[in-house]
Amino acid sequence: MPLNLKKLQLGRFPKWLWITILILVVIRLALPYVGLYTINWALANKMGTYDGRIQDFDLSLYRGAYQLQGLQIKKKNSDLPPILAVKEIDLSIAWRTLLSGKIAADVQIDRMVVRLMDSDKKEKKQLGNDEPGAEDAAKAIIPVSVESVVVKNSAFYFTNNDLKIALPVQIESIYGKVEDLLTRARGLSESISPFELEGFAMGHSQIKIDGKVDALATPIRLDVNFSLVEFHPKSVNALLLSYLPLDLTSGEISLYGETAMSKGNVIGYINLFLKDVDVVAPDQKLLGVKHFFIEVISAAANWILKNKEKVLAAHIPFSKTGEKFDVKYGEAFSSAIENRKEPLKKGFDNSISLKNLEAK
Template sequence: MKRSVKIIIGVVVLIIIARLLLPFIVLRYVNKVLADMGDYTGHIDDVDIWLIRGAYQIDNLNIRKVNGKVKEPFLYIPKTDLSVEWQSLFKGRLVGEIEAYDPELNFSFSENEEASQTGKEVDWTEVVRELLPIEINRFAAYNGDIELVNLFSATNTGLTLKNMDMEIRNIRNVEDKNAKLPSPVTASADVPGWGGTMNFNADMNLLKQVPDFNYNLKLDNLQLVKLNKVVRSYANLDFEAGTVSVVSEMAMTDGKMQGYFKPLTKNMKIFKWKEGEKRTVGRFFTELLAEGASEILENQKKDQIATRVPISGTVESAGTETWPILIGVLQNAYVEAFRAEFDHTLSVKETIEKYREARKEKREERKAERKERREERKEARQQKREERKKEREKRRKEGKGLGLFK
């Protein structure tokens, strides 16, 4: 056997051995990375490697908080695929992408550190960098579940998102170097605990320490009765029927943010003379007054109450003003009903200008309607005069024929 043939056979054997040993090496390495993350620790069950595709798959990733009281893991992903993003490689950039299938993420909010589980103690970008030592340009999650336990601490009420699909693209801005917000983000989910759906889309710049963004968020057809636990605590009333949808736009540049929330209720009912549970006198009158106010401020044609809550400020301090909210309520009730759509306006000034324009358009419409009614009445009077004139002329001719007029 020739020496060259022996060398080739030896190289092939080494490659086969390396390929067989590589999953065990990677498995050990990944578990070593995950084992010590400060307040969190993790583990995976298995690794599958595809050298030709430049990818490897992690099975049953499980991350939990050390010495925490929360039973559920912080993160569990049955299957995670980490690979080279070939589309970007053809553009001259070596970057990676991560796809997570059926992930479960469990947050818990509490002043008690042991009962809190938010992941803020760990630099997760560093963990990802160690698992995939190239820059990540795309992240996607399919059919995920997110639990926000004790989100409203005063009532121990949480929020659950089910069947979530999410994608973040062009994180490293491979496609357009001049784009101010180069990374599109999309997400959708069901909100089963509140009986509605969530849709989110945004353009972001994730390369900045404090990311810039411009987002649209819509929570649709949340059941008001399912919010009663929260509402009772903060407003001392509850709902008997109805739905609420929330539309929001928000933009942030260099830490300064501006936007709005637009809640719209449909078929809302607050007061009921007889309730199954014991109701305090205070809540009775609170609900009675709230029901009366809702009737006054309701847009009767649409059977809805709505307003627009402008938000402005910085990351550290954001707030709103009262009078634009009141103007929004009045506009919905007496000028033009809001729609569960995005306004594509963000500032308070734009809100007021839009309100004024709507009032002006409404006045013009009423003016045109009055003018049209006047024209119709004028035409009707003219027609009646013509009819009376014809009737007199007819009687005159008939009288002349009988010799009454000479």
């Protein structure tokens, strides 16, 4: 049966309803432009020696979300690359927090690149620290509290621009996640928020960090495991030499550690493994008396303490109580001696936790 348009009773709807619908449509069309302008204004005017912009702002009203594309933050009047570039930021309402009366967001960050640069020359330096108004700019991008964050396909680069060949220290293929930042119960160690972070250093060595954090505590409470596996120190030797007068010209470094922090106090350890590491190479140039003595002492210790597998290993405990930070060098040296007889096991001791720390 054909539709008879004359029988449609559109006129039965009140005029105020049509006006309301029209206003809502106009607001929906205008919101992306308002959001784009507001964020770009904050990025351009609130960050001191830096400014930034986003290329696009999209809304997804059906899931209570918006997306920012093409975020870039650069140093003003500089040829340096952006200190921060992000392909896309997705911010959506964390519906579970509404049950406790809180408005918060789940944030996903895709293809973020951070580039920090150090130099004795101000125009070649960008570390982004202590910039006035940076917090205001961040609030323009994410104007509500954060319940969870996921970072994927991202990278970090650090370059010393004073080196003859300014090769960056790089961590790529970064994936990170932290959840339940607001919905966890305050002060309960079994209820704090899980997090994880991983990536590849210099394209060959996997970094892993995972644990739990209580972001609601002041100061924060933290229980974390971290590892760096089969890292080639030669890949960052020039940078090491610029900050520490020490050359590591070959071999591999692996480390495994645990640490816990609560009420400003810290306990932890690092299990350090140096395999086939040469501290002084035959053709190495020494940069001064201090460099000479550090190299000779390090090389001697490396030669004396290696086990039959040519691995130097040590268990290095550390702690902080109040303002006092303490490294147990005696225990570290004893473990290195013991490693010559009985190789230190690679991996975690599983001996550190918030429960251990807070029981003291």
